[in-house]
Amino acid sequence: MSTLEIRDLHVSVETEAGPKEILRGVDLTVNSGQTHAIMGPNGSGKSTLAYSLAGHPKYTVTSGEVLLDGEDVLAMSVDERARAGLFLAMQYPVEVPGVSVSNFLRTAKTAVDGEAPKLRTWVKDVKEAMDKLAIADDFAERDLNTGFSGGEKKRHEILQLELLNPKFAVLDETDSGLDIDALRVVSDGVNRFTAGGDKGVLLITHYTRILRYIKPDFVHVFVAGRVAEEGGSELAEKLEEKGYVDYVGTPA
Amino acid sequence: MTTANIPASTEERASAGTAQQAQHGLTEHSHGAGAPDHGGSAFDTVASFDVADHVVPRGREEEWRFTPMARLRGLHDDAPLDGHDYEVSVDADPRVVVETVEATDPRRGSSGYVPNDRPSARAWAEADKVLAITVPADVVAEKPTVVRLRGLSAEKAAAGHVVITAERFSQSVVVLEHEGSAAFADNIEIVTHDGARLTLVSLQDWADDSVHLSHHHVSVGRDAVVKHAVVSFGGDLVRTSVTLDYAAPGGDAELLGLYFADSGQHLEKRLFVDHNQPNCRSNVLYKGALQGAKAHTVWIGNVLIRPAAEGISTYELNRNLVLTDGARADSVPNLEIETGEIEGAGHASATGRFDDEQLFYLMARGIPADEARRLVVRGFFTELINKIGVPEIAERLTATVERELALGEGLPAATSTTH
Numbered sequence: 001m002s003t004l005e006i007r008d009l010h011v012s013v014e015t016e017a018g019p020k021e022i023l024r025g026v027d028l029t030v031n032s033g034q035t036h037a038i039m040g041p042n043g044s045g046k047s048t049l050a051y052s053l054a055g056h057p058k059y060t061v062t063s064g065e066v067l068l069d070g071e072d073v074l075a076m077s078v079d080e081r082a083r084a085g086l087f088l089a090m091q092y093p094v095e096v097p098g099v100s101v102s103n104f105l106r107t108a109k110t111a112v113d114g115e116a117p118k119l120r121t122w123v124k125d126v127k128e129a130m131d132k133l134a135i136a137d138d139f140a141e142r143d144l145n146t147g148f149s150g151g152e153k154k155r156h157e158i159l160q161l162e163l164l165n166p167k168f169a170v171l172d173e174t175d176s177g178l179d180i181d182a183l184r185v186v187s188d189g190v191n192r193f194t195a196g197g198d199k200g201v202l203l204i205t206h207y208t209r210i211l212r213y214i215k216p217d218f219v220h221v222f223v224a225g226r227v228a229e230e231g232g233s234e235l236a237e238k239l240e241e242k243g244y245v246d247y248v249g250t251p252a
Numbered sequence: 253m254t255t256a257n258i259p260a261s262t263e264e265r266a267s268a269g270t271a272q273q274a275q276h277g278l279t280e281h282s283h284g285a286g287a288p289d290h291g292g293s294a295f296d297t298v299a300s301f302d303v304a305d306h307v308v309p310r311g312r313e314e315e316w317r318f319t320p321m322a323r324l325r326g327l328h329d330d331a332p333l334d335g336h337d338y339e340v341s342v343d344a345d346p347r348v349v350v351e352t353v354e355a356t357d358p359r360r361g362s363s364g365y366v367p368n369d370r371p372s373a374r375a376w377a378e379a380d381k382v383l384a385i386t387v388p389a390d391v392v393a394e395k396p397t398v399v400r401l402r403g404l405s406a407e408k409a410a411a412g413h414v415v416i417t418a419e420r421f422s423q424s425v426v427v428l429e430h431e432g433s434a435a436f437a438d439n440i441e442i443v444t445h446d447g448a449r450l451t452l453v454s455l456q457d458w459a460d461d462s463v464h465l466s467h468h469h470v471s472v473g474r475d476a477v478v479k480h481a482v483v484s485f486g487g488d489l490v491r492t493s494v495t496l497d498y499a500a501p502g503g504d505a506e507l508l509g510l511y512f513a514d515s516g517q518h519l520e521k522r523l524f525v526d527h528n529q530p531n532c533r534s535n536v537l538y539k540g541a542l543q544g545a546k547a548h549t550v551w552i553g554n555v556l557i558r559p560a561a562e563g564i565s566t567y568e569l570n571r572n573l574v575l576t577d578g579a580r581a582d583s584v585p586n587l588e589i590e591t592g593e594i595e596g597a598g599h600a601s602a603t604g605r606f607d608d609e610q611l612f613y614l615m616a617r618g619i620p621a622d623e624a625r626r627l628v629v630r631g632f633f634t635e636l637i638n639k640i641g642v643p644e645i646a647e648r649l650t651a652t653v654e655r656e657l658a659l660g661e662g663l664p665a666a667t668s669t670t671h
């Protein structure tokens with residue numbers, strides 16, 4: 001069993017007016033086998049949490065800890081975190097012209113596994129994973145994320161999730177911008193990833209729609225840079241009805 | 253001012269030129285002709301075979317203002333160009349004729365080129381032999397014709413002259429490789445006849461102490477298709493000036509450039525495309541990467557569309573990737589349009605540092621920083637190497653780009669685009 005522990009995490013960003021604190025003491029523990037939904041209004045700091053876990057240089061951790069099976073994640077470089085088993089499906093995947101999807105996938109797989117995948121099975125695995133996500137074959141030869149539609153980018157993030165097979169996945173608004181068919185395809189991908197019962201998922205979302213397809217074990221309401229309320233999936237139903245007014249209206 | 257002149261010095265800049273009317277004429281003129289109406293034009297040059305017509309440049313002149321004159325080893329001044337410390341080897345397609353001929357050979361000058369600066373005029377005057385490469389009419393060459401010049405010493409400066417003639421309906425690839433140590437000034441004439449298809453690649457992979465001032469003139473024949481590529485990696489100072497014009501309508505020219513400057517290197521790429529005929533096309537793409545303290549690249553892309561050049565289309569693009577602090581990329585596209593009857597004309601220049609978001613994305617998938625940089629820079633050049641389209645050298649170019657990158661490993665990444 002693996003554990004991802006976030007303890008009293010404070011994170012700020014540099015602004016013209018000096019550092020601005022975005023995360024103001026986040027506590028969250030995800031065990032393998034669990035899916036945690038993080039729901040919150042725009043600007044509450046959800047992406048900041050996701051990027052901070054992945055180590056984006058824009059965000060400065062001012063205090064707190066992140067531990068993966070007791071190891072200090074914050075001391076690791078971005079690539080080390082990925083190799084330690086953390087994966088971030090990004091809200092806005094980055095376009096990298098000149099780097100083909102197939103070259104990128106093989107390079108990433110080699111990096112996380114520490115050895116090159118067996119060519120024959122790898123080609124087959126990629127093809128199967130692409131088929132399941134309804135990604136056309138010619139994507140393999142296209143430039144990474146370059147000119148992909150919003151939905152294509154999101155499906156491509158889940159393709160990487162399935163192929164790189166991390167211990168913990170942070171999915172940052174993977175549902176946004178997807179039509180209902182694509183939402184189903186993407187949710188099926190996430191459910192395949194967790195099917196073995198040994199993966200942890202932090203599912204960041206603004207809407208409850210995706211929770212019809214991916215059942216969370218826990219729901220955390222995220223407001224103004226910290227967890228404002230926690231509960232089971234019934235909390236999502238409450239948010240579905242009432243939205244975030246209760247939280248946004250009250251002082252933190 | 254009718255010239256769209258957009259200096260883009262180590263800053264993110266992009267521009268798209270649009271058709272503009274100009275009232276003044278051509279800007280080549282012979283020495284002393286004055287031509288005050290061209291004042292400030294980017295295309296003012298002195299064209300003459302007589303060395304004495306070209307005053308010794310001091311570095312303040314428009315065409316020399318980016319060049320570190322002190323490192324020219326006198327090529328621009330009076331240093332004798334009689335050195336012969338180099339070896340030439342040839343690996344030619346069996347049907348392509350490669351010969352060394354006297355300076356009096358009539359092929360010399362057949363491109364119509366007239367030296368437009370002092371080092372070029374000096375090289376013209378002092379080159380005692382001419383390497384003539386001729387692709388006979390209708391010949392479709394099966395393999396590239398490769399001429400390799402290996403400099404043995406940069407002590408004595410040398411002059412060179414090459415004339416490449418692609419006769420009617422021939423198809424061929426010619427590669428000129430430069431390596432080793434040399435102080436070298438040369439003129440390369442590239443003449444394509446009706447319907448010829450020629451790809452010329454000039455590769456400068458010099459040793460660190462070399463200085464190379466090279467002039468290429470391309471004459472594009474009726475309906476000829478010319479691909480011209482300059483690839484510069486090595487050398488202390490390499491300055492290539494490519495001029496191109498059309499002998500008849502219907503010509504198609506693609507001008508490509510790839511350069512990678514390391515610490516202390518000065519790589520300067522100058523272009524002048526003279527649209528002097530109707531219904532022709534030109535497309536310019538130069539891409540450069542820079543790393544290390546005092547790495548300096550210069551790209552000057554001049555395009556002139558004369559009144560006669562109706563129905564032409566032209567586009568030029570320069571992109572530079574600044575990998576570390578302390579490197580400087582200058583990029584100046586100039587487009588001067590003297591007729592409104594054109595299909596299209598545009599230019600763009602963009603110089604930026606390495607994209608942190610791209611690096612983050614790749615690293616977030618477990619790829620170490622050095623490898624991620626390699627992927628991105630390789631990707632940056634892949635498009636260009638594919639456009640050059642010579643499989644025999646594509647792998648070598650990719651490998652050289654990676655060798656260059658390996659030299660830069662450990663240098664801190666660029667933190668800002670302005671210096």
Ligand SMILES: Nc1ncnc2c1ncn2[C@@H]1O[C@H](COP(=O)(O)OP(=O)(O)OP(=O)(O)O)[C@@H](O)[C@H]1O
Pocket residue numbers: 013014015020022040041042043044045046047048049091173206
């Ligand atoms: N460079 C910056 N300067 C100032 N404020 C910033 C900067 N970067 C982020 N922020 C602020 O941090 C807050 C949190 O942003 P974040 O992207 O984490 O929110 P989010 O919950 O993911 O929102 P969304 O639902 O829109 O994706 C926002 O108020 C945002 O404006």
Ligand SMILES: [Mg+2]
Pocket residue numbers: 046047048091172173
């Ligand atoms: Mg967000």
